[in-house]
Amino acid sequence: MVEVLTIIYLTYSFVAMYFLFLFLLIYIPHRKKIFLYPETEKNYSLSIVVPCYNEAESIGETIQRLLDSNYKGLKKIIVVDDCSTDNSYEVIKKYAKKYSRVLAVQTPKNTGRASGAKNYGFKFVKTNLIGFVDADSYPDVNAIGRMIGFFDDEKVGAVTSQVLVKNRNNLIEKMQAIEYKIIVFTRKLLVFIDAIYVTPWPLAIYRKTAFDKVKGFDESNLTEDIEITWHLVYAGYTVRMCVPALVYTIAPSKFKDWFKQRIRWNVGGLQTIKKYNRTFLKKGMLGNFILPFFVFSWGLGIFGLFVLSYRIARKFIVQYLSTKYAIGAQTAILTLRDLNLTPNVLVFFGLMILIFSIWFTLLVLFRLKEKEFKQHSLWDMFSYMFIYLVAYPFLLVISIYKFLRRKQTW
Amino acid sequence: MLSNPKNAIWEAFLLTGVVFVIGLLLGISYENGKIDQINEYYADSEISLTDIMAMNKIIDTKNLSCEVLIDSNLGFADKIYEEVRLLEKYEDSGKISDGMKLAHKKYDLLRTFLWVNSGETLKRCRNFSVVVYLYEYESDDLIQKANQNVWSKVLYDLKQDVGRDIILIPIAVDSNLTSLNSLVGRFDIESFPAVIINDKNVLTKLSSVEEIKKYL
DSSP, X not given: OOOHHHHHHHHHHHHHHHHHHHHHHHHHHHTTTTTOOOOOSOOOOEEEEEEESSOHHHHHHHHHHHHTOOOTTEEEEEEEEOOOSSSHHHHHHHXXXXXXXXXXXXXXSOOSSHXXXXXXXXXXXXXXXXXXXXXXXXXXXXXXXXXXXXXXXXXXXXXXXEEEESOOOSHHHHHHHHHHHHHHHHHHHHHTTTOOOOOOTTEEEEEHHHHHHTTSOOTTOSOHHHHHHHHHHHTTOEXXXXXEEEEEEOOOOSHHHHHHHHHHHHHHHHHHHHHHGGGTTTSXXXXXXXXXXXXXXXXXXXXXHHHHHHHHHHHHHHHHHHHHHHHHTTOOXXXXXXXXXXXXXXXXXXXXXXXXXXXXXXXXHHHTOOSSSOOOOHHHHXXXXXXXXXXXXXXXXXXXXXXXXXXXXX | OOSSGGGHHHHHHHHHHHHHHHHXXXXXXXXXXXXXXXXXXXXHHHHHHHHHHHHHHHTTTTTOOHHHHHHHHHHHHHHHHHHHHHHXXXXXXXOSOOHHHHHHHHHHHHHHHHHHHHHHHHHHOOSSEEXXXXXXXXXXXXXXXXXXXXXXXXXXXXXXXXXXXXXEEEEEGGGOOHHHHHHHHTTTOOSSSEEEETTTEEEOSOOOHHHHHTTO
């Protein structure tokens, strides 16, 4: 009989191989289309809403980047101060005074989350399209213009951009820089099968009628950018992604901030799964791919963590006891004879997946090469693959705990 | 490649299935190769054992010295000790075929034979010791596992130390062999691992090499 653990390992190998093959099969025929974007003759009017809470240091540069945008249809930049306690609102007002396209507004009281400020800003929008840019994100001069052509297709409800990390000084920032690129690339590949699952905060543009139809952002959700994307897909819209539309954002620099942000993302993901669970295996790509993709990723991540922890704990206990007994019996604690380097089918599968994953990571980094930044070092890539990704399932467990205890706030 | 990009979902599933099955078949074939290798060793060892048993029978009638008999037993014990170590390594890494378990059982039977035969040799020729190490191969008890890890190291050290003065025979008691169970039953052992020295002394408490040497 094959052991239960072997069956579990084989199942994980199968799932990992499946996703690698899926991305490969999508990539090969579409590799030349990844950087394409449709040009348009139409002139869509656009408003950009920038929610801001205590971002005095970055908000000025964000507004300036939007003012520098070469998209002529950008009519209004609505900067919503969510009752900041620093001088953000003063900075915003200075820009509003200087530039007529900038509108400074303030929420009557702090909404406690970005979606509240975004929905508040939406009240002032009178254009065909509405975009959202984070107060610490910096779109390229031509980013917005490149995204607009996608709206020529009436079915398109939202267009997202290529979000990259601006700050890359310490290891955690460098690992996130790699992670963001992997996310960008895989998200773009998922677009080709209509399975995009998020329109991230740093820069996303929505058709106003579609935004109206889904009644804006769900303020009870911690990841309104995931929720609204699922909502749009649920409502029958498609979502597109424009890789040449670059936006740089500030990623958390400290472990504590990164941890808090990821817990928020994951709890928000769980809220969204819960909200749309009725569509499971029912409603187009949302129910047949996006939702199962999320649910299985979670399930496998957490189950895998428990299996791994169980195995490590057992090994550790046996090693600890063996050491204790070996000292008592005056014999060697470890010898070369204890090593077993005989390979097996799981090692072969594991090696194949590892090589494939490294190749995929290198492919992504090569395809999303940037002129402004140095290439990622081998150490950064190693840290990302073997520390960052391995640590992730722990976040999932904590997120589930927080989700069940309803503890997570913004 | 089909025209609808969404077909990639099913194509990937099929491709994974094909690669997975090929991988499994290669894995089974690789493991079977290892089983074949062990079976070849086993066949050779079986011949050696039969030879030693025959020698034991003729020692009374022919002018066969104890030295030759002890050498044969020692050589055989050392040979199958190494073969079983290799088998256990293969078994540890063997994940999808069951052949190794059967080979393990066959070796346990072979070692039981060796134990019986060494006991007879011991009666005739007194200048060596037989150390039988009884352990549970499929134990899930972590304390027992750790205990067995250390016992096997101590006995290996003992073997390195006294070399040709002992015949070391490790046997897994959970092989479900009637002959082995009857043999072990004679010693009233309540827990494993246990070490039986010269069919007289039974050690169940982990001991150092020096302590074990006192019983040789």
